[in-house]
Amino acid sequence: MSVIGYALWLYHRFPLSQRDVQELLHERGIHVSHETLRQWNIKFAPLLTEELRHREPRRGSRWHLDEVHVVVGGMKHWLWRAVDEQGAVLDVLLQEHRDTEAAKTFFTRLLDEYDVPEAIHTDKLWSYGAAIRELSVLHAVEHVQVVSSARCNNLVEQSHRPTRQQERKQVGFKRRRRTQEFLALHARTSNLHRHTRTTVPASQRRANQTSATRDWHEALRRAA
Template sequence: MARRRRVASVRPDQSFKGRQFTAEMILWAVRWYLMFPISYRDLELMLADRGMEIAHTTIFRWVQTYAPEIEKRIRLHLRQSNSSRRVDETYVRVKGRWTYLYRAVDSRGQTIDFLLSAKRDAEAAKRFFRRALGQPHTFNPRTITVDKNPAYPCAVTEMKEDGELWRRSQLRQCKYLNNIVEQDHRRLICLVRPTLGFGGFHTARRTLAGYGAMAMIRKGRVRKVGGRDTRTQATFVAKLFQVAA
């Protein structure tokens, strides 16, 4: 009976059911878009050069479907982060308006988490801290380094009072210590620039989830996957969907 349950649990991934193109081709296009600063039309031309006639709107739909799925599936495979947090937010244009992308890295520059928010206040900061603390690769931090944004002390104080955050966690408002995360923003900005802004909040959130996921993979955050080993990275992403690379 146990063997029968084990066999039944290993089913082919249905994520690509009904697609006109193969899963390998779809994941290749999605990975390339999320790794390099190119537009959908650029990627359309690259695929056409390889004999694959795929509209840029189709690639857009692939990214919207599979980028957040990659981000969700890699979480259990990430290495444990250390106890030092560097938190900052950067600006992302969505439908002609600026929104705020909260991001956190540890003292080694490894991405911990990210969250897109329409507002930059204490409630948004608490949502981000809760999201980061709820991940399997994180734990209560020893130090949290932030900039001079007054929302952070308010959020940390309230979370400590509610027992959501370790009472001995130290909040440091020191701009130069946050250079690690501020430098890390540049990689993201380079990827976002070819998009010329996002057409909607949900579109931005899904795409940014894919950017963040691929950034973690390329930084070597995934166990047994080298940050410079692109072949192993492609194999890892394929295995997330039970697809042969």
């Protein structure tokens, strides 16, 4: 299980392809086929995502939402993403459309997991406002529309970067379901390691890294 955990951690922590992970394991004397790595991801990614989500602390009450196009299997999709005011990813959802129904689906998914927020920050896509008007639970929530380059939207814009890096590394995504599973775990792994990259003293960074590693292995143990 330690080998599986290490392989999955490499794949979801850094912009690496499965071939890269296979080579890194080989350098450590661990011979694993590409197909075995693929099957490990299929089996454990959804389970790990849920375990890590349940271990996360309470999230903030100001949501920042954005959507970015992603090509999956040669077809254009939209990756909807929500982060809180601290930059932690609340959820990601891959959808074929960028309309009111898609926005409602994403809001409903978020509300199934989190309390009603105090404020929702979005770009000026009209679908957000239309979806908020159709969901009565959000009528009293402050809706702040900003231009995509505004500073307050940087949190979610920055959160898209690892997705783009991984998309380039994998030379595009192939299947929608696998892409959703990968991006969901990638987001939870990013949350786990958010505080290992901050400008805090080295001793604190090491402590944060140790905590993140411990949480990862505990989640993997429970997922197994």
